[in-house]
Amino acid sequence: MGAKITGYHAIEEALNTASAGSTLYLARGRDEDSRLKRLETLARANGKTFVKRVSMAELDRISPPGADHRGAMFDTGVSRAGQNQAVRTMGVREYCASLKPGDGALVLVLDGITDPHNVGAILRSCDQFGCSLVIMPQRRSAGVNETVLRVSSGAARYVPIATVVNLVREIDTLKEYGFWVYGADMDGKPAAETEFAPRTAIVMGSEGDGLSRLVASKCDQIVSIPMQGHIDSLNVSVAAGILMYEFRRPD
Numbered sequence: 001m002g003a004k005i006t007g008y009h010a011i012e013e014a015l016n017t018a019s020a021g022s023t024l025y026l027a028r029g030r031d032e033d034s035r036l037k038r039l040e041t042l043a044r045a046n047g048k049t050f051v052k053r054v055s056m057a058e059l060d061r062i063s064p065p066g067a068d069h070r071g072a073m074f075d076t077g078v079s080r081a082g083q084n085q086a087v088r089t090m091g092v093r094e095y096c097a098s099l100k101p102g103d104g105a106l107v108l109v110l111d112g113i114t115d116p117h118n119v120g121a122i123l124r125s126c127d128q129f130g131c132s133l134v135i136m137p138q139r140r141s142a143g144v145n146e147t148v149l150r151v152s153s154g155a156a157r158y159v160p161i162a163t164v165v166n167l168v169r170e171i172d173t174l175k176e177y178g179f180w181v182y183g184a185d186m187d188g189k190p191a192a193e194t195e196f197a198p199r200t201a202i203v204m205g206s207e208g209d210g211l212s213r214l215v216a217s218k219c220d221q222i223v224s225i226p227m228q229g230h231i232d233s234l235n236v237s238v239a240a241g242i243l244m245y246e247f248r249r250p251d
Helices: 007-015 033-046 054-061 092-098 116-128 147-153 167-176 212-220 236-248
Strands: 022-027 048-054 073-074 106-112 133-137 161-163 180-190 199-205 221-224
Touching: 007 022, 007 033, 007 073, 007 147, 022 033, 022 054, 022 221, 033 048, 033 133, 033 180, 048 054, 054 073, 092 133, 092 161, 092 221, 106 116, 106 167, 116 133, 116 147, 116 167, 133 167, 147 236, 167 180, 167 199, 167 212, 180 212, 180 236, 199 212
Parallel strands: 022 048, 106 133, 106 199, 133 161, 180 199, 180 221
Antiparallel strands: 022 073
């Protein structure tokens, strides 16, 4: 089997670019469910996806552990050893080299974010705010798994992702191509008062520890989101969305 995707929106996006050998599993006995009908229609229309009706017990068995499949699961038909058609990947230097002189860009760097729900939510925000690339490390990271694909609601197909060995080295690559690197931290300058550079990279730290020491040392500026609540900080996916909005906010 390839990547397994659950969640109606994520499956819809996956069906739009499905590869040969993909399979849509639907629960038997739910013929009146309009959402399942729509998924079946899309699957048959693309001409590449096999539709298979199975019992709810079978769906529970073949779906990712803990997934709330709600009667539908999509198998991309692409093995993990091959290119995952549910994810758009790109190297950092490859991306930077594709920029033309004078092009602005927004890149998000995830420094040790391990909750796949946060990564999925961040990818959704990246798609909405026109983030050109998301960079994450191979280690100390959620990576891109079935939960990320489901929570992203298909955004992983549109936002290029670079999974790298050395985050600090890739930040140096961004700087080489004219990016100004902003790290997110509570003690930084308020983002609303920050004039972001045309080529901006925003670095989000881990859920518990924030920015790692080496990554923080590579940031050109530290920015913050002023808060008035009673808890210590915002969820990292919410904070990422706010900072990307500040970059895109009209003057």
